Amino acid sequence: MQRRGFLxxxxxxxxxxxxxxPALAQTRQxxxxxxxxxxxxxxxxxxxxxxxMCKRISELTEGGFEIRAFAGGExxxxxxxxxxxxxxxxxxxHVLSSFFIGKNTALAFDAGMAFGLSARQHxxxxxxxxxxxxxxxxxxxxxxxxxxxxxxxxxxxGWYRKxxxxxxxxxxxxxxxxxxxxxxxQKLGVVPQQIPTADIYPALEKGTIDAAEWIGPxxxxxxxxxxxxxxxxxxxxxxxxxSITTMVxxxxxxxxxxxxxxxxxxxxxxxxxxxxxxxxxxNPDALKKLLGQGAKLRYFPKDxxxxxxxxxxxxxxxxxxxxxxFKAIYPGWKSFQRDEASWFKVADNYLDHYTFAAVTRx
Numbered sequence: 001m002q003r004r005g006f007l008x009x010x011x012x013x014x015x016x017x018x019x020x021x022p023a024l025a026q027t028r029q030x031x032x033x034x035x036x037x038x039x040x041x042x043x044x045x046x047x048x049x050x051x052x053m054c055k056r057i058s059e060l061t062e063g064g065f066e067i068r069a070f071a072g073g074e075x076x077x078x079x080x081x082x083x084x085x086x087x088x089x090x091x092x093x094h095v096l097s098s099f100f101i102g103k104n105t106a107l108a109f110d111a112g113m114a115f116g117l118s119a120r121q122h123x124x125x126x127x128x129x130x131x132x133x134x135x136x137x138x139x140x141x142x143x144x145x146x147x148x149x150x151x152x153x154x155x156x157x158g159w160y161r162k163x164x165x166x167x168x169x170x171x172x173x174x175x176x177x178x179x180x181x182x183x184x185x186q187k188l189g190v191v192p193q194q195i196p197t198a199d200i201y202p203a204l205e206k207g208t209i210d211a212a213e214w215i216g217p218x219x220x221x222x223x224x225x226x227x228x229x230x231x232x233x234x235x236x237x238x239x240x241x242x243s244i245t246t247m248v249x250x251x252x253x254x255x256x257x258x259x260x261x262x263x264x265x266x267x268x269x270x271x272x273x274x275x276x277x278x279x280x281x282x283n284p285d286a287l288k289k290l291l292g293q294g295a296k297l298r299y300f301p302k303d304x305x306x307x308x309x310x311x312x313x314x315x316x317x318x319x320x321x322x323x324x325x326f327k328a329i330y331p332g333w334k335s336f337q338r339d340e341a342s343w344f345k346v347a348d349n350y351l352d353h354y355t356f357a358a359v360t361r362x
Contacts, residue, residue, distance in 0.1 A: 123148070166304065232297050
């Protein structure tokens with residue numbers, strides 16, 4: 001009797017199980033979002049990362065949560081991406097937060113600071129150094145929840161029509177650069193210019209500007225800047241780590257089922273790793289190609305680096321005095337950077353310096 005009872009119960013359970021899967025599929029909540037980005041579709045690494053993130057979210061939710069990524073300007077002008085998320089015109093975006101420091105200079109901590117943390121160190125600060133809590137508090141003022149979703153690594157220092165041999169050569173230089181880097185260079189006599197991506201090449205070609213920075217070899221080659229400015233400088237000290245952010249409307253986020261939230265965070269974390277890996281894999285060949293086409297690789301002179309560092313530290317102190325949000329984050333960030341620098345000097349720095357010299361020695 002017990003055996004017959006067990007078989008009867010097992011059969012009933014199997015029948016219910018067979019009905020449960022389709023029923024769950026039918027009742028799964030369907031969510032469709034739009035993601036506005038700051039990038040043209042031609043930048044397959046950074047815009048492609050946004051598309052991959054959306055695809056991954058759909059896969060993880062078996063099509064229940066769909067996000068469509070739009071190129072910069074398709075539905076929202078790049079400069080309005082933050083406002084669009086804040087007022088829920090779009091549910092999320094894919095941006096470099098330093099584009100919006102005119103709204104709040106403390107947003108620069110989310111992207112990366114001049115002479116700041118490396119990509120690895122920035123991720124350590126965000127995940128385990130109190131960075132995420134500080135940034136979440138900052139973004140909450142705008143009805144936004146932030147997530148790290150990529151990093152381009154150390155940027156190049158840009159393309160220059162003329163050589164930069166000393167700080168004096170920066171005086172009056174018209175350069176396409178934004179963010180805190182532009183504010184630092186302004187202290188050194190540079191005239192920063194805010195120019196959309198598509199207008200950088202013609203501006204350099206016509207001499208409207210004397211220099212321009214973008215990202216690094218792989219993306220720079222796509223813009224063709226080497227054809228109108230031969231001097232390619234390193235490093236991009238203003239963003240030693242350009243961390244990419246997806247801002248999400250807070251109310252839209254809270255309305256998501258837990259599974260969809262987990263899928264979003266998982267996909268964002270995945271792209272944080274994959275974007276940097278792709279840039280690291282693509283930049284070497286792109287640099288060789290640029291040099292083969294006549295680009296001249298140069299490094300900023302030490303007096304320029306020293307002056308830029310000094311001006312950066314002065315600017316940070318000034319911003320901390322003016323902006324309570326900046327002041328709230330800066331001391332903890334600065335202390336974390338000091339500790340990271342002390343550790344990285346012990347192992348990474350010496351090993352990298354030796355190995356890079358050894359493997360490239362002719």
